[in-house]
Amino acid sequence: MTQLNGRRRVGLALTAALAASVALAGCSSSGGGGGKTEITFSYLWSGNEAKALEGVIADYNASQDKVVVKGVSSPDATKQLASMSSTSGSFDISDNFDSNVGSWAAKGVLAPLDDYEIDTDAFVPVTLESAKYDGKLYAVPIAVHSLELMYNKKLLAAAGVKPPTTMDELADAVRKTTKKDASGKVTQLGLGYAGSDATTLLETLGYAFGGTWDKDGKPSPDEPGNVAGLEWYQKNVIDAVGAKALTNFYAGVGQYMSAQDPFYTGKFAMVVDGEWQSAAVANTAPNLDWGVTAIPTATAGKENSTLVTSSILFIPANSKHKDAAADFLKYLVSKEPMETFSLALGNLPARTDLMDSDAYAGLPGIKTWMSGLTSPNAQTRVSAPYSSQYSDDMQVAFEAFSRGQTDAQGTLDGLAKKTASYDGQ
Amino acid sequence: MTASSAAAPRARRAGRSGRRRAWVRGTLFSLPFLVGFVVLIAYPVLASARYSFTDFNLFQSPTWVGLQNYRDLFADSSFLKALVNTLLLTVVGVPLTIALALAGAWILNLPVRGQPVYRALVYLPTIVPAVVGGYLWRWLLNTEYGYIDYVLGLLHLPQPAWLTEPAWGKPAIILMSLWTVGGTTLIYLAALKDVPEELYEAAALDGAGPWRRFWAITWPSITPVTLFQVIVTIIAFLQIFNQPYLLTQTASAGSAGQAAGGPGQSMLTYGVYIFDTAFRHLRMGYASAMAWILFLITLAVTAVLLLTSKKWVHDGDK
Numbered sequence: 001m002t003q004l005n006g007r008r009r010v011g012l013a014l015t016a017a018l019a020a021s022v023a024l025a026g027c028s029s030s031g032g033g034g035g036k037t038e039i040t041f042s043y044l045w046s047g048n049e050a051k052a053l054e055g056v057i058a059d060y061n062a063s064q065d066k067v068v069v070k071g072v073s074s075p076d077a078t079k080q081l082a083s084m085s086s087t088s089g090s091f092d093i094s095d096n097f098d099s100n101v102g103s104w105a106a107k108g109v110l111a112p113l114d115d116y117e118i119d120t121d122a123f124v125p126v127t128l129e130s131a132k133y134d135g136k137l138y139a140v141p142i143a144v145h146s147l148e149l150m151y152n153k154k155l156l157a158a159a160g161v162k163p164p165t166t167m168d169e170l171a172d173a174v175r176k177t178t179k180k181d182a183s184g185k186v187t188q189l190g191l192g193y194a195g196s197d198a199t200t201l202l203e204t205l206g207y208a209f210g211g212t213w214d215k216d217g218k219p220s221p222d223e224p225g226n227v228a229g230l231e232w233y234q235k236n237v238i239d240a241v242g243a244k245a246l247t248n249f250y251a252g253v254g255q256y257m258s259a260q261d262p263f264y265t266g267k268f269a270m271v272v273d274g275e276w277q278s279a280a281v282a283n284t285a286p287n288l289d290w291g292v293t294a295i296p297t298a299t300a301g302k303e304n305s306t307l308v309t310s311s312i313l314f315i316p317a318n319s320k321h322k323d324a325a326a327d328f329l330k331y332l333v334s335k336e337p338m339e340t341f342s343l344a345l346g347n348l349p350a351r352t353d354l355m356d357s358d359a360y361a362g363l364p365g366i367k368t369w370m371s372g373l374t375s376p377n378a379q380t381r382v383s384a385p386y387s388s389q390y391s392d393d394m395q396v397a398f399e400a401f402s403r404g405q406t407d408a409q410g411t412l413d414g415l416a417k418k419t420a421s422y423d424g425q
Numbered sequence: 426m427t428a429s430s431a432a433a434p435r436a437r438r439a440g441r442s443g444r445r446r447a448w449v450r451g452t453l454f455s456l457p458f459l460v461g462f463v464v465l466i467a468y469p470v471l472a473s474a475r476y477s478f479t480d481f482n483l484f485q486s487p488t489w490v491g492l493q494n495y496r497d498l499f500a501d502s503s504f505l506k507a508l509v510n511t512l513l514l515t516v517v518g519v520p521l522t523i524a525l526a527l528a529g530a531w532i533l534n535l536p537v538r539g540q541p542v543y544r545a546l547v548y549l550p551t552i553v554p555a556v557v558g559g560y561l562w563r564w565l566l567n568t569e570y571g572y573i574d575y576v577l578g579l580l581h582l583p584q585p586a587w588l589t590e591p592a593w594g595k596p597a598i599i600l601m602s603l604w605t606v607g608g609t610t611l612i613y614l615a616a617l618k619d620v621p622e623e624l625y626e627a628a629a630l631d632g633a634g635p636w637r638r639f640w641a642i643t644w645p646s647i648t649p650v651t652l653f654q655v656i657v658t659i660i661a662f663l664q665i666f667n668q669p670y671l672l673t674q675t676a677s678a679g680s681a682g683q684a685a686g687g688p689g690q691s692m693l694t695y696g697v698y699i700f701d702t703a704f705r706h707l708r709m710g711y712a713s714a715m716a717w718i719l720f721l722i723t724l725a726v727t728a729v730l731l732l733t734s735k736k737w738v739h740d741g742d743k
Contacts, residue, residue: 078704085483103707107484247688251586252569260570389706396503396690403591403688421497 036065037324042072042080042091045345052344056337060328067324084109089318092325098130098139098310099391102383105133111315113137116326118333124373126308127350130383140333141310143347145274146372147204148306149296150365153289155188155269163291167208167298170270171236177269178240186241186249192268194277195256198233198402199395200307201272205229207305207379209298214382219390219419221397222412228298230401230408243404257284264288275369279346282364292365294372304375310350348373386422393418477713487710494714504715506690507698510595514694515662518599522658523651526606530613544614548607559671562601563588566672588672591689598692601668609654616650617643645739652738656727663723666696673697695719 045053050073057071072091074080083090084104104110114137120128123141131139149170151163159176162169174190181187193201203213209232211225220226238246253267254260257280263271264285272295281288297303313332315325331337335351339359342349348369349357355374360366372378381387393415401411452459477494479487498504533544550558565571566587574584587597624642633641673687686693695715703712 081483081704107482107707109484247589248568248586251589254569392701392706396686400689405689 036068037321038068038070039092039319039321039324039328040070040072040090041328042074042083042094044075044077044080044095046073046075049345052341056332056341059337060331063331067327069328084316084318087318088320089316091316092319092321093313093315093329095142095311095313098141098312098383099381099387100383101131101139101312101314102133102387103385104314105136105138105383106385109317110138111317111319111322113140113315113326113329116323116330118326118330122352123350124352124355126373126378126380127310130310130380131312133383139312139314140329141312141350142333142338143342143345144308144310144350144373145276145347146306146308146369146378147200147272147274148292148294148365148368148372149270150263150273150277150290150292151270152263152266152268153291155266159269163293164296165293166296167232170296171232173270174236175240180241180245184242184245186245188267188269189237189241189246189249189262190269191237192262192271194263194271194273197395197399199391199398202230202233202398202401203381203394204272204295204305204307205233207307207377208295208302210302212379213394214384217382217384219386219416219422221394221415221419222409225299227408227412230411232298234401234408238402238404243402247403259284261285263290275348275363275366276346278363278365278369290365292368294368294375302377304372305377305379306372306375308373308378308380310380311345311347386419389422390419473713473716476710477717479710480708481710481713482707483709484707490710494711495718497711498714498718503686503690503693503698507693507695510691510693511663511665511695514595514598514665515659517595518602518662518665519655519658521599521603522606522609522662523654525603526609526613526654527647529606529610530617533610533614534617544611547610551605551607555667556671558601558604559667562597562604562668563672566597566600589688591687591691594669594672594687594689594691597672598665598668598694601672602662602665609658612650612654613647616647620646648738649740652730652734656730659726659730660723663719663726664696665694666700669694670697670700 041057043050043053050071054071057069061068077096080091080094080096101110105112118137118140120137124144127141127144128137131137131141149163155177156163156173159173161173161176164170164173170191176190177188178186178190179188191201193199206213206223206226206229209225209228211223211227211229212220213223213226214220215223241249253262254265257277259265261284262268263273263277264281266288278292281290294304295306297305313329315322315329319325332341333350335353338349338351339354339357342354343359343363346363348366349355349360352374354360355370360370384390397406397411397415397418400406401408406414476487478489478491480490480493481487529547533540533547553561565573568574568584568586568589571587573587577584585593585596587593620643624646625638628638628642669687669692673692686697699712699715699719702708702715
């Protein structure tokens, strides 16, 4: 499995952690012979992604004679954390998701990177927001993700609709592409969500209606724009077929990104999903005739709004070779290695100077996701100590909302009450 | 002075030093266990008791918060949900496990050909790695492709959405737990084999039927084993983790969040919530408080069972 996105990878890593009970990290890296500093790069990637990364590491080792990097594929996030909790860790540089940066930085686990002269101007600004905590840089993005509206060309054509550009057009397209059989069972859904819940879809709808989930660095679930986004979803997706029928429909669809993925098999006419799908569809559903367009706008001035997340690189505070690790980190996020690696992952690069690169031309639709990334309305979630708790609470609230248990305002009021208790964390 | 009177103090001395030697030797032999127990069990248990009164994130020194964690827990809707879910699973799961294991053991004790094969088959699921079993069950329980709903459909029975409908989450967990009932079954099988055959013969001569023989002979004879099984099964259900965790793992787009718990948090169990709190949210103090509450619940339930056991556990020696 090479095309795993963020959440799945964490899930698998945690599973691996369970299956093989948590082993505390072993040996630490040591200074190599011949005057070279040996550092360990422990990464969560595996399979083809790891192979691509090893190529980049070999290039770096050949390019200079001061540092030797040893790459270790270790897709076990719990082990990664355990290593960072001891005085002497088992690696000098590693990767994770931007959502963890705030939590880890607040706990003193990450080394601040401000003194290492990383050329932050080279990065798409939104990608650095979640790599910072308390004004300091603690991580650097290597591969980033944005979400856009993917559509099944055949299903849209059959319904006589064009790819929508406004929320009203989207509502119309959803209505025309949602189908039920005589018994009321949904057989085709106009707008589906990617993965196992509606969280990311609803987050992006909030943005499209001018909302934000983290206003001034604090959770702000009950912003009017978010409420409007959820209300739109309730009216046009949930109430259009009935919450019960919608739940039953989702119970019957295949697993995300498998050959039975509902978008791949034509059960969704449209879905809000990330750029990794471009490579994934080509691998898993090569016959699918699909297109991608910007998430429609509800509010003037909020065109091309999207949610941006990143895979980031960081240096743990307990690394004994921070200077050498920083040198390697700078190499990894320089133009060519980032291009090679993000391409191998089928992800977006974080550097501005790669946005026009022809290297990504083989990935259909990638320009749409890139334009989302560079859009002034691209947003990223604040990375704070409470981020994982906020994500969980959001997921629980949205799940109840999707089942018709709570309405838009009620859902977000309840969530706001939960987030109010995060102080202290 | 007779020889015997001179020998007595010597013998006492020899006895004393012999006892001391035995004590030293015994201590040395048990040292590996004692060291392991102190370092790996006693210390962490005591440390977690202390952490439960602190705000501790694993990386920074804990700060004392007194009873705050315990107070917060009882205002935490997810905690209460997890507690209720776990108690429900225990109340339903334990009697089902015991009944099914006993019935299974009775069948496996029948004098039919190929019994060793059947016994091995019943035990087999217990040795399947938990993660493998979990993914197998996710597939079996799938509404669209799963065998379980397929078979239910053939029988014209309702086909529940096991993993997406809140009402069916807990039955799915119990179903998956009962799959590994083989361990409990084998212990019961051994207990059944221990019931003296002559008791049955005597009862048969007195004209007792199979039902009477079960309640008058079998059940009393295996009550000590039942007591053990009930306690162990209750503890297993109170700590249930693998099944709900594996059944509710999610794959989603765009972020690293992952809330286990299933639809409407119907499968959020105590163990899963402790895991999430400790290892995903890094709130070790809060998780320790939860662990201690679970420990006290387990202790109370076990104490009640042991205290009432005199009334229903038949001790053959007395």
